[in-house]
Amino acid sequence: MGAPAKRLELTEEEASTLKLWVASGTTQQRMAVRAQVVLAAAEGLTLDEISSRTGLSVNACLKWRKRFAAERFEGLSDKSGRGRPQSISQEERLEIMALACTTPIDGSSRWSMRKLAEVAGHSVSAIHGILNAGDLKPHKVEHWCGKSPDPEFASKQATIIGLYMNPPVNAIVLCVDEKSQIQALDRTQPLLPMRPGKPKRITATYKRNGTTCLLAAFAVHEGTIEGRCVDSTKHTNFLNFLKHLYRSNPGKDLHVIADNLSSHKHKDVLAWIEKRRRLHLHFTPTYSSWLNQIEIWFNIFTRDVLKGGVWKSRQALVSQIMTYIRHYNERAHPFKWTYEGKPLTA
Incomplete structure (x- = not known):
């Protein structure tokens, strides 16, 4: 079991809004997933359990829980900056590559670059570069010969x-x-x-x-x-x-x-x-x-x-x-x- 996440205290209005984000088909996926993280933290789930439920890494779950605790709804939005965007750390790159190796929670069989970009909060070109560097191709499927059960x-x-x-x-x-x-x-x-x-x-x-x-x-x-x-x-x-x-x-x-x-x-x-x-x-x-x-x-x-x-x-x-x-x-x-x-x- 992973380290327990601190239980977040939510007002009725906050809980209602977060649940609406998760249920709505028009909510951007990255916001819906982040809302799931907060709701799971409010239930007192561990970070490992939150990660399993949402498909995000433990570090990503910790990040969005902390940002909501400090800034509430504003903390779930992507930060905008001036000038050259901040480079993506090696730790976050590894998180994105690990996420690409999982199955999306929206019923899809594989990740698309757009979906990964929405959840990770980066541009499609940035996600493409990260996956290309890791030689990961979510769009490709190859077949291989499994072991035959024939005793002969x-x-x-x-x-x-x-x-x-x-x-x-x-x-x-x-x-x-x-x-x-x-x-x-x-x-x-x-x-x-x-x-x-x-x-x-x-x-x-x-x-x-x-x-x-x-x-x-x-x-x-x-x-x-x-x-x-x-x-x-x-x-x-x-x-x-x-x-x-x-x-x-x-x-x-x-x-x-x-x-x-x-x-x-x-x-x-x-x-x-x-x-x-x-x-x-x-x-x-x-x-x-x-x-x-x-x-x-x-x-x-x-x-x-x-x-x-x-x-x-x-x-x-x-x-x-x-x-x-x-x-x-x-x-x-x-x-x-x-x-x-x-x-x-x-």
């Missing part, structure tokens, strides 16, 4: 990486998956083509012309794609696609890598595979579909085809997808896979 993670991973790095003789390694619910979106107004100084422009309003699902198989060591557009991800479509791949590669052992989608593990699919000596199905570990190289190709496909696309019909979308795959295969090459199974995080 190590063995499944080793099998898949082994197929990538050292495939069996006379074998084809295929990464298979579906990209579902691809929408054929048309725009309510004609597309405006790119011109100097203007990017291609499409309206934000659209109409749907149906959807399709792309079943795709990426040949790991050739870099080519086999694709088929279907209506859904049901197991019969997946099974028919496997049968097509099996017939298309006679005399070759097929090692198919897939994720844990229920249609991939349907009893009919597993029963058919069990009778095929040349076909081997390998599942990625739980929450580890990133091990499947088809995900890399789907990212390329989304960027090249789907982003900003306009289609008058579902058939137009399907036609463009198949055209893209055909031309992609003309320049295809294997991905350079470098991950060998070592931990991705400490």
Whole structure:
């Protein structure tokens, strides 16, 4: 527990005004937060408790409690000065950086420069400089691969990486998956083509012309794609696609890598595979579909085809997808896979 804050004595009028500031949606956030500090101090909460409630540092809470005790409402206002503004101390810079690493109390998921500036009582440019010096970027979010709960993670991973790095003789390694619910979106107004100084422009309003699902198989060591557009991800479509791949590669052992989608593990699919000596199905570990190289190709496909696309019909979308795959295969090459199974995080 932190040092207790001295209980502030408030008049009924002061308490009413402070509560109004906190409740009002038009109050500047910095004033609402400072009012919360004073009300919490009036309840006799410790500085740590006030800090937890408001999201400010302990030192900031102490500052606003002291200023209200000495100057009442005037103490909560930002001090104005003449000439060159006073430089921000190192202690206050650290407080601002610590605040930027917390979650705002207004329901937002992250701090904006404006919000930080309002609460800290400094300009947006000053806050930007402080965060830049600390290499803090509240607007950025990165994804990382969490630990898989799959008890067979190590063995499944080793099998898949082994197929990538050292495939069996006379074998084809295929990464298979579906990209579902691809929408054929048309725009309510004609597309405006790119011109100097203007990017291609499409309206934000659209109409749907149906959807399709792309079943795709990426040949790991050739870099080519086999694709088929279907209506859904049901197991019969997946099974028919496997049968097509099996017939298309006679005399070759097929090692198919897939994720844990229920249609991939349907009893009919597993029963058919069990009778095929040349076909081997390998599942990625739980929450580890990133091990499947088809995900890399789907990212390329989304960027090249789907982003900003306009289609008058579902058939137009399907036609463009198949055209893209055909031309992609003309320049295809294997991905350079470098991950060998070592931990991705400490």
